[in-house]
Amino acid sequence: MKKTFGNIYILIIMLFLYLPIMALIVLSFNEAKSMAVFTGFSLKWYDELFNSDLMISAMFNTFTIAIVSALIATVVGTMAVIGMNAMKKKSQNALMGFNNIPLLNADIVTGISLMLFMLILQIPRGYGTILFSHTTFCIPYVILSVKPRVNKRTESLYEAALDLGATGRYAFRKIVFPELWPGIFSGFLLSFTMSVDDFIITYFTRGAGINTISTLIYSQVKVGIRPSLFALSTIIFVAALVVLVIINIRQSKTDKRNKMVFNL
Amino acid sequence: MGELIRLESIVKSYDGNIVLDGINLSVSENEFVTLLGPSGCGKTTTLRLIGGFEKPDEGRIFFDGKEINNVPANQRPVNTVFQNYALFPHMNVGENIAFGLRIKNKTDQYIKDKIEYVLKLVNLKGFETRSIHQLSGGQQQRIAMARAIVNEPRVLLLDEPLGALDLKLRQEMEYELVRLKKELGITFIYVTHDQEEALTMSDKVVVMNEGRIQQEGTPEQIYNEPENAFVADFIGDSNILPGKMIRDYLVMINGIEFPCIDGSEQGFKPRQKVDVVIRPEDIEIKPYGKGLFNGTIISKLFIGMHYEMLVESEDGKIEWLLQNYDQHEVGEKIGMYVKPENIQIMHKPRSEDEEALELDI
Numbered sequence: 001m002k003k004t005f006g007n008i009y010i011l012i013i014m015l016f017l018y019l020p021i022m023a024l025i026v027l028s029f030n031e032a033k034s035m036a037v038f039t040g041f042s043l044k045w046y047d048e049l050f051n052s053d054l055m056i057s058a059m060f061n062t063f064t065i066a067i068v069s070a071l072i073a074t075v076v077g078t079m080a081v082i083g084m085n086a087m088k089k090k091s092q093n094a095l096m097g098f099n100n101i102p103l104l105n106a107d108i109v110t111g112i113s114l115m116l117f118m119l120i121l122q123i124p125r126g127y128g129t130i131l132f133s134h135t136t137f138c139i140p141y142v143i144l145s146v147k148p149r150v151n152k153r154t155e156s157l158y159e160a161a162l163d164l165g166a167t168g169r170y171a172f173r174k175i176v177f178p179e180l181w182p183g184i185f186s187g188f189l190l191s192f193t194m195s196v197d198d199f200i201i202t203y204f205t206r207g208a209g210i211n212t213i214s215t216l217i218y219s220q221v222k223v224g225i226r227p228s229l230f231a232l233s234t235i236i237f238v239a240a241l242v243v244l245v246i247i248n249i250r251q252s253k254t255d256k257r258n259k260m261v262f263n264l
Numbered sequence: 265m266g267e268l269i270r271l272e273s274i275v276k277s278y279d280g281n282i283v284l285d286g287i288n289l290s291v292s293e294n295e296f297v298t299l300l301g302p303s304g305c306g307k308t309t310t311l312r313l314i315g316g317f318e319k320p321d322e323g324r325i326f327f328d329g330k331e332i333n334n335v336p337a338n339q340r341p342v343n344t345v346f347q348n349y350a351l352f353p354h355m356n357v358g359e360n361i362a363f364g365l366r367i368k369n370k371t372d373q374y375i376k377d378k379i380e381y382v383l384k385l386v387n388l389k390g391f392e393t394r395s396i397h398q399l400s401g402g403q404q405q406r407i408a409m410a411r412a413i414v415n416e417p418r419v420l421l422l423d424e425p426l427g428a429l430d431l432k433l434r435q436e437m438e439y440e441l442v443r444l445k446k447e448l449g450i451t452f453i454y455v456t457h458d459q460e461e462a463l464t465m466s467d468k469v470v471v472m473n474e475g476r477i478q479q480e481g482t483p484e485q486i487y488n489e490p491e492n493a494f495v496a497d498f499i500g501d502s503n504i505l506p507g508k509m510i511r512d513y514l515v516m517i518n519g520i521e522f523p524c525i526d527g528s529e530q531g532f533k534p535r536q537k538v539d540v541v542i543r544p545e546d547i548e549i550k551p552y553g554k555g556l557f558n559g560t561i562i563s564k565l566f567i568g569m570h571y572e573m574l575v576e577s578e579d580g581k582i583e584w585l586l587q588n589y590d591q592h593e594v595g596e597k598i599g600m601y602v603k604p605e606n607i608q609i610m611h612k613p614r615s616e617d618e619e620a621l622e623l624d625i
Contacts, residue, residue, distance in 0.1 A: 153348070159317055160350035162337040164364035164415065174363075178354045 021237060028230035049228040054216065059232070061127065062196055062212040069134035070191035076135070077142025078184055085150050096147070099140045110137060111204035118205065125207035133205040134195045141194060142187035149183035267329075268293045268451055269314060269419065274323035276309055283309050285475040287323070291419075291453060296445055298454045298462040301472035302498070307455045308347075310472070311421050314453060316340045328418075343412035344421040348428075349404045351396045357383075357407055358392035364415040382410040385444065402433045409444070419451040426461060438464050459499050463487060471495050492610055496541040501572075503547075503585050507540040507609070509533065515540060515609060518582050520557045524607040532609055539610040544572070544587040546606035555599030559584060564594050575600070 027035060031042035049055050084092050102110065114133050118125055154176055161171035199214035206215060213236075217229055269291040276284040284306045291297050299307040312318045313325060316337030324331050332340060343364070352360050358379050365375045383389050386406040391399075399407065405425055412420055422441075426434045442465050445452050456462055462469045463483040470480040471494075479491045490496035493504050507517040511534045512527030522540075526532050552558055559575040562583070566572075571591060575584045575598065584600065592598060 153350075156346055156348060156350040157352060159337070160344070160346055160352070161363070162317075163315060163342075163344045164411070165338050165367045166363075167338060170367070175352055 024230050025234045025237070027227060028234045030227060033227060045227040045231040048226070049231045052228065054211070055228065055232065058211045058213050058216040061130075061210065062214075065127070065131050065134055065212065066192050066195035069131050069138055069195050070188050072135045073138035073142050073191045074184060074188045077139045077187060078146050078180065080139070080143055081146045081150055081180075084147075085155075096143075099143050102137060102140050103144070107198070107200040111201040114201065115204040125205060126210055129205045129207070130202055130210070130212070133201050134198065137198075137201060138191035138194055141190045142184075145187040145190060146180055146183040149180045154179050266293050267291070268295075268327065269453075270326040271310070271313070272324045272326070274310070274313065274320045274325070276306075276313065276318065276320050283475050284313075284320070287475075287477060289470060289477065289480075291451060294449060294451055296442075296452045296454065296465060296467045298456060298466040298469050299472055300456060300459060300462040300469055300498075301478075302457055304474075305472040306475040307457075307472050308423055311344075311423055311453060311455050314419070315342055315344050315421050341417055342419040342421055343415050343417040344423065345405075345408045345412050345425045347423045347425070349408040349425075351404055351408055351411070353396050355396070356392070357388075357394045357396065357399070360396065360407060361411045361414050363411065368415075378414050382414045385413070385447065386410045387440075401428055402437065405429065405437065406440075413444070413448060413450075417450065419453060420448075422452060422454045424456055425454075426456070426458075434461070441465055463499070471498060473498070489608055490541055490610065493539050493541075496539075496608070496610065501544050501585055501587075503540075503542045503544065505540050505542070505582065507538050509536045509538060509609075513604070515607065518577060518579070522556060522602060522607055523604045524609060525604050526607075526609040530609070531611070537612055539612055541608040541610060542584075542602055542606065544585040545570075546602055547584060547586045548601045548603075549586070549588055549590065549592065550599035550601050552597045552599050555601040558597065558599050561592055561594050561596050561598065564592070 026038065028045055029041050029043070030038050031040040031044070032038075084095055087095070111133075114129075114136070115125075118129055123129060157175050157179060158171050161175045162168070166174065197214070198212075199218065202212050203215055203218070206212070211219070213232065217225070220226065220229065267290055269289075271287050271289040274284050274287040275282070287306070287310060289310070299310055301307050309318060313320055316332075316335060316339075319333065325333055327335075327340070352363065355363070361379045361382060362375050365378060370378075379392060380389075383391055386409055388403060388406055388410070391403070391407070396404065396407075405428075408425070425441075426437050429437060438461060441452075441454075445465075454462075454465065463486070466483055468480060469483055469486045471478045471486060473494050479486060479495045481489075486495065487499055490499060490502075496502050496504050505517050507515045507522075509527075509532045510516050510521060512529075513524055515522050515524050515526075515538065517540055528534075532538060548555070557577065559577050561573050562576050563574045564571055570587050570589050573586045573588065573592065575586055576582070577584065586600075
């Protein structure tokens with residue numbers, strides 16, 4: 001009895017989460033433009049998607065900005081963490097406080113203040129300003145994910161490497177960096193998704209005539225969404241799904257290996 | 265045995281807290297020296313100074329007659345076995361051991377042979393390709409040792425290497441360490457807070473407290489002739505009692521006169537107030553009235569090898585700690601006797617610091 005209720009409950013949750021996405025996927029293959037009736041299977045919206053310069057350039061902007069800003073943020077953030085490590089505990093805590101403010105701050109405030117800043121300095125808004133803004137808001141996430149990897153343990157590993165004759169640089173490259181790597185990688189992924197996802201900050205810091213996927217969708221809402229956007233959303237969803245599955249498979253493989261190792 | 269390392273009036277402080285307050289220490293070639301003391305006494309800092317991870321605020325460090333204050337850690341002919349082992353987690357056992365040799369650009373064949381040799385030395389033959397996570401605590405400890413000694417350091421620094429192991433394994437490793445030391449013929453500087461480890465393995469024990477060396481000497485000297493109350497209390501169980509010299513070779517404790525072997529030759533004048541240390545195993549039990557003094561057993565505890573008893577003196581002012589192989593019952597009145605050579609007379613602490621320190625005990 002209990003179990004049935006549990007299963008029904010899970011089913012309802014799943015439906016709420018995934019039914020809208022299923023609807024989106026189905027509609028992306030709909031022949032008609034209608035959002036209510038499925039008239040037949042067709043790939044014409046995918047065709048339209050890949051033949052629309054507007055869409056193509058929005059996709060290009062979104063992903064190049066995401067990759068580049070995530071890369072820059074990862075490098076800057078990681079260096080910041082390493083630099084902070086040499087500071088006194090008190091200054092470190094103060095800096096971490098400052099680091100956390102942008103994370104909690106509403107996007108709208110960040111967006112408007114960045115726009116104001118660019119207006120005052122008379123910086124022409126466009127691709128570069130979006131890139132700059134995204135890099136700025138990604139850095140705190142990188143710091144947050146790398147910082148916990150730098151601890152007493154990493155420090156003593158570094159000392160052990162020096163003790164065995166390594167130079168500081170060699171010890172960092174061979175010992176410290178591999179220790180930080182998981183944090184650096186997840187910081188990069190986090191930044192990438194934050195950047196792809198962002199609408200508000202992008203909206204305020206983009207110039208006229210440049211769009212990312214999110215601002216494009218927003219502008220199309222006013223004139224009526226075309227099903228080619230469903231096609232785009234479907235592609236993004238499937239891509240994310242594939243990445244997730246790959247990561248999970250790899251994870252379970254290493255888990256299994258570890259388990260085998262411990263059973264020896 | 266020539267002198268290999270010398271520390272000269274080393275002072276070190278962190279954020280205004282003095283951690284080392286004028287340390288003078290000499291370590292000879294091929295010596296097993298143990299720095300012993302409670303946590304926060306400065307023993308690990310001393311080791312880190314020798315390893316090159318810290319710089320002294322004042323004083324000089326000599327290695328083989330040359331000052332090495334400004335020689336960085338990676339250029340010192342010493343290697344360290346860290347407290348938490350600090351094995352590189354993303355490398356396997358072989359790669360960990362090879363790390364130092366690779367830096368020195370040794371050939372692959374040399375490295376392979378060396379790894380095999382040290383693994384045999386630490387009794388972990390064939391462990392080359394094991395991952396660090398597969399190893400037990402004791403095995404990690406041995407690998408940390410192997411990784412350090414494979415570089416053939418002149419001095420091996422060991423920072424509480426047995427601290428994380430259980431009792432049985434620790435005792436096993438004590439023998440291992442002494443054997444290793446003999447086979448390698450190098451100097452060991454060992455840091456621990458465990459007095460048993462210190463007494464078992466060392467040629468020389470250096471007892472430290474609050475950034476100062478309290479006493480240094482052979483394990484026997486430290487145990488049998490502690491120079492002050494701190495050392496006596498820290499090393500083993502003991503009865504530390506206030507006393508007064510009557511004349512040469514006679515000391516009074518709690519109104520009872522004890523023949524002893526110290527006198528003005530050792531700097532103890534008649535009527536001088538002193539501290540007296542008597543080890544619990546040195547108090548012999550006699551029939552009531554047949555010893556030097558009498559008391560009543562007020563508690564008894566069986567602790568493996570022997571019984572530990574608390575005996576209250578007849579006037580009720582003093583409790584004596586006794587260890588004896590024979591069983592006596594609580595409430596039994598006994599006589600007690602201590603041989604003159606087992607009575608250790610110590611000077612009262614002089615400075616206020618030391619007095620404050622005594623209160624802590």
